[in-house]
Amino acid sequence: MIKRRFLLLRAMALGAAAPLGGCNYDDPAHPDLADRFLHAMSAWNDKVQAALFNPHTLAPTFRPEQITRPPRFNAFYGIDQAPVVDEASYRLELGGRIQDKTPWSLEQLRRLPRESQITRFVCVEGWRTIGEWSGVRLSDFLRRVGADTRCKYVGFKCADGYYSSIDMPSALHPQTILALDFLGQKLTPAFGAPVRLRIPTKLGFKNPKSIVQLAVTNIYPGGYWEDQGYNWFSGS
Ligand SMILES: Nc1nc2c(c(=O)[nH]1)N[C@H]1C(S)=C(S)[C@@H](COP(=O)(O)O)O[C@H]1N2
Ligand SMILES: [Mo]
Secondary structure, X not given: OHHHXXXXXXXXXXXXXXXXXXOOOOOOOOHHHHHHHHHHHHHHXXXXXXXXXXXXXXXXXXXXXXXOOOOOOOOOOOHHHOOOOOOOOOEEEEEEOXXXXXXXXXXXXXXXXXXXXXXXXXXXXXXEEEEEEEEEEHHHHHHHOOEOOOOOEEEEEEOOOXXXXXXXXXXXXXXXEEEEEEOOEEOOHHHOOOOEEEOOOEOHHHOOOOEEEEEEEOOOOOOOOHHHOOOOOOEO
């Protein structure tokens, strides 16, 4: 009985997420009402997904021969417009409720213990790929810099103006990493150099690339697509 209710809730959460993504709901008679209704549904959906999220359940992993080649690029612009970040002068800036906000160079990040994964990447547009990423566990990094992990959100800002944010339980999930390598090599600009979030428990747009700032906060940071109506939690 409990299990059935659990599944029903999950089906409702996923079902409600789909029609929101990218849709412009236009009811000429009641535009504001429709919009407010959808936003209320999405906020409720966030709460259901957060309640269902199990911080110990791992996303499926795959074998090397299952990796998608060539990988698939996506951004709000074309592949040749991806920002090129200078590696030598790069510093990951830290903000919000973090004790030691000293910016991190790429060299310093590369010296931290690594976590590798071959996981599935799911875009809300309806395609999925399998890739290999390796980098620093976000939970390790947050502890190292003295982040207040009682805060609700971790927000990210990117070199191209993109931004996104995730809930703290998902940030502390063992498969959530600050990826430095993709397919066994340093990230390229198109795929998020020099640092991108890889979070296989969430949809593609919750995986910001070319991160320049990370902040821990209780103030809802939103996101580039989230602010245009995409469901914020977006577990996959
Ligand atoms: N900085 C930045 N990060 C981003 C995006 C973007 O436009 N800019 N697009 C998001 C979306 S919608 C997807 S599907 C994935 C695509 O990642 P990929 O190019 O590695 O497949 O990046 C996400 N992160
Ligand atoms: Mo996406």
